[in-house]
Amino acid sequence: MAAPTEPPFEFTTEQDQSLAAIALAMKLLAVVLLGLAAVRIAFGVIEIFTSSWAGLWYIVEGLATGFMGLVLLAGATDTQFIVDTTGYDKPHLLNAFTSLAVFYKVQIGLALFIGVIVLLRILF
Amino acid sequence: MEMERNERVESGEKLFVIGMVVSFVTEVAYTTASVLEGVWGGFFLGLIGALIVLRLANWLYTGNNVALKWMLGWTALQLTLALAAWALLSATSGRDSVAHALGYGISWVPLGKLAAYAILGAILMSPSVRAFLFLRGGGELTDIKEKLPPTLTGKTLPLSPAETQTVAGLANLLKWASWSLIAVGVLRLCLGGKLYSNEPDWIKAAPALVEGFVTLLVGVLLLGPSGAFDFLKTKSTDTTYLMSALEQLGSFYQKQGVLLALVAMVVFGALVIRLLG
Structure with missing residues (x-):
């Protein structure tokens, strides 16, 4: 006789409501990040044409910010899937965690890049 | 009490x-x-x-x-x-x-x-x-209500060793991201101060100062969710801890969204001034 299979992990309805709010917050932040990316890239281009190649710094920062926005959007979609589907809460949650891990890896990398550039600008 | x-x-x-x-x-x-x-x-x-x-x-x-x-x-x-x-x-x-x-x-x-x-x-x-x-x-x-320790539900998120590693990795990343943002925020504020002292022109110094202040604040605010995810790593994946960590992250994203929108407005303002000037 086969052993009884354990029911898949499932969040309660109340927890699903909180998760929907979190997914919305993630989506809104992703939109803000994409907007900020566009402004940073435009600022960088104007800086290069009117002043100096230092604008390249803003373009790189803008591209990384845009990428972070897209990754966060993927994380928000996975979080929303937890609410919308039944029986797949754990895989969707872990997918959201993976997206967040990528998001924070890029953020740390970007912070290190900006840190070095800013330090050089302060020193020289 | x-x-x-x-x-x-x-x-x-x-x-x-x-x-x-x-x-x-x-x-x-x-x-x-x-x-x-x-x-x-x-x-x-x-x-x-x-x-x-x-x-x-x-x-x-x-x-x-x-x-x-x-x-x-x-x-x-x-x-x-x-x-x-x-x-x-x-x-x-x-x-x-x-x-x-x-x-x-x-x-x-x-x-x-x-x-x-x-x-x-x-x-x-x-x-x-x-x-x-x-x-x-x-x-x-x-x-006046005191903060009571959370009541655990007893329902935990079952994780394999590899999945436990994913959660632990995310907790570490949150901590590192938080401290790196704090460090970069301070550096950007220093840069803003240097730019202003070299040439007292707010157009040049404002983006660095505002971005520095916001980066520093975002880093400090991220310490909260980072601590909550640390609980998942070190204590248990009980849904009380899990939901608390996720809710703290959600609330942090709302604040970060407002702060970054402010940065976008300042950079956009500087961009317009530069184009008009």
């Missing part, structure tokens, strides 16, 4: 007094500086501001909830005025701008007012100050 509540109310009273003194002294200093510079608009605005702060402080000391709303509204108005004046001063270099006429052209005024009212806003939102005001308003000491 009662002693803890008393200590909390006492620290709330101290914070309340500090907040009122900081905002009142700032308004008096602004009034005096305006007189010394011969800016009468600033003198009248500062005098009215000092009187309003005094009146609201007296009213608020009774624990009146309406007074708290008025004080929060006054704080928001002052923050908006200081930011608007800062933007206006960046856009116009001459002495004919409205900001100059209101005394915001005095070097320390925009930043001084921003700092003073940001401190007052934070103090008014602080739980200990709220507890103190609640008590002054006739509330009972026993009604």
